[in-house]
Amino acid sequence: MSENKKEEMDTLVALLKRRGFIYPTALIYDGVAGFFDYGPYGAAMKENIKRVWWEQFVSSRENIYGIDGAIVLPRVMLEASGHVGGFSDPITEDTETGERFRADHLLEEAGVDTEGMSTEDMTEAIEEGEIKSPAGNPLSEARDFNLMLKTQLGSDSGPRGEAYLRPETAQSIFVNFKNILDSFSPKLPFGIAQIGKAFRNEISPRNFVFRIRELEQMEVEYFVREEEWSEHFSEWQNIMNEFASRVGIDPDKLHEVEVSEADRAHYSKRTIDFEFEYPFGQKELWGLAYRTDYDLSRHIEHSGAKLEYFDQESGERFVPHVIEPSLGIERTMLAIFLSAYSTDETGEESRVFLKLPYEIAPVKVAVFPLLKNKPQLTSKAREIFSEIKKEIPATHFDDNGNIGKRYRRQDEIGTPFCITVDFDTLEDDSVTVRHRDTGEQERVAVSDIIAKIKNS
Numbered sequence: 001m002s003e004n005k006k007e008e009m010d011t012l013v014a015l016l017k018r019r020g021f022i023y024p025t026a027l028i029y030d031g032v033a034g035f036f037d038y039g040p041y042g043a044a045m046k047e048n049i050k051r052v053w054w055e056q057f058v059s060s061r062e063n064i065y066g067i068d069g070a071i072v073l074p075r076v077m078l079e080a081s082g083h084v085g086g087f088s089d090p091i092t093e094d095t096e097t098g099e100r101f102r103a104d105h106l107l108e109e110a111g112v113d114t115e116g117m118s119t120e121d122m123t124e125a126i127e128e129g130e131i132k133s134p135a136g137n138p139l140s141e142a143r144d145f146n147l148m149l150k151t152q153l154g155s156d157s158g159p160r161g162e163a164y165l166r167p168e169t170a171q172s173i174f175v176n177f178k179n180i181l182d183s184f185s186p187k188l189p190f191g192i193a194q195i196g197k198a199f200r201n202e203i204s205p206r207n208f209v210f211r212i213r214e215l216e217q218m219e220v221e222y223f224v225r226e227e228e229w230s231e232h233f234s235e236w237q238n239i240m241n242e243f244a245s246r247v248g249i250d251p252d253k254l255h256e257v258e259v260s261e262a263d264r265a266h267y268s269k270r271t272i273d274f275e276f277e278y279p280f281g282q283k284e285l286w287g288l289a290y291r292t293d294y295d296l297s298r299h300i301e302h303s304g305a306k307l308e309y310f311d312q313e314s315g316e317r318f319v320p321h322v323i324e325p326s327l328g329i330e331r332t333m334l335a336i337f338l339s340a341y342s343t344d345e346t347g348e349e350s351r352v353f354l355k356l357p358y359e360i361a362p363v364k365v366a367v368f369p370l371l372k373n374k375p376q377l378t379s380k381a382r383e384i385f386s387e388i389k390k391e392i393p394a395t396h397f398d399d400n401g402n403i404g405k406r407y408r409r410q411d412e413i414g415t416p417f418c419i420t421v422d423f424d425t426l427e428d429d430s431v432t433v434r435h436r437d438t439g440e441q442e443r444v445a446v447s448d449i450i451a452k453i454k455n456s
């Protein structure tokens, strides 16, 4: 990463911590790599992203069933899905310090294209290229490292009690396929959707919330007839683009990349990665995959359950194929922040502001009394604040510091509207409304504030 890009990233990370969006987990104990906590604004923003996604991918459609599955899953289920045997990344060790690294990352940093390489190929490339660890020591052979986080259920310490934190929300969906068929008798095509946590024991978590160990996914498994997969793939590709635009991801930094056969997951016959230009490079934001009938077939094989669709009109019984749009929430947040981060000069001062879409902004409106120590102003401002809050709950009251400081604070958290109550308000019942992106101010009658904000 160049110095400029590093600075861009460091400035954003510092702002998000300072303003109460995202904190490293257990910071008072020096933190734990790959985990983050969300402060009040981060938590609110996550909820907003989820709400928009749920509305667009689930509730506005007739044929999508939203569920909320368990996070801890039995080993047998993840053996069936192929995760126990194959959900791994290539790892190599510094032979002197024992520190572990992603073998493909070290090779790529050394300019080697690792597309389609096996661990044996990587070992060979490490030897041939005399690639060393970051500390300059020789590296071990590359081998696969399973990324699932294991846990043990009850008092049984043997294999029967073995379980895992789910590595993707998708598997909870596949094992509920029959439940949804039995309860709702949906007609093809239909989808099952879920938002929830997933866990991956990443070897080298890095780049802030880009690669973490506890993440949240928003996924749909869309069940279709095999011959119709391509048209539904395009349909979801469009929906993902609409979502990107609605949550404020810069379209100039978003790229759809066809994933080569060698790089696709074992279950996929076609994958498009939605990649974003982060300061640390163009990398995956979301994925759209054609998972064929791989998962349902594996669960049929391993569980013996009849995970088939019965077409009443034709009398056919078959295993549907699957299109999967899969979106990580934390990468979505990061792409939104990087798209929204803006600076400009207002008057004599330069300012930083987050150009977040209204739906995504954690605070929609901030109400200020011009001066804190004038009881008439404060009580009028509180009265106006209470009225607005009834209609727009994400309204905050702020009387801390001078007015310039309050604007700066709200700009940095992306609040679209600031309302100032001043002495004129006491005379004519109007306030100053300031617009975040332009810094423009206009006088608005108190009775018109809500309509003004909702129509902006």
Ligand code: GAP
Residues within 6 Å of the ligand: 167, 168, 169, 170, 200, 202, 209, 210, 211, 212, 213, 215, 217, 219, 284, 285, 286, 287, 324, 326, 327, 328, 329, 330, 331, 332
């Ligand atoms: N069910 C398909 C699946 O899980 P994936 O490409 O492994 O596919 C889907 O993950 C999305 O989840 C990614 O596009 C990304 O947004 C997010 N994601 C995956 N691993 C992540 C990690 N370690 N940290 C943050 N987000 C991650």
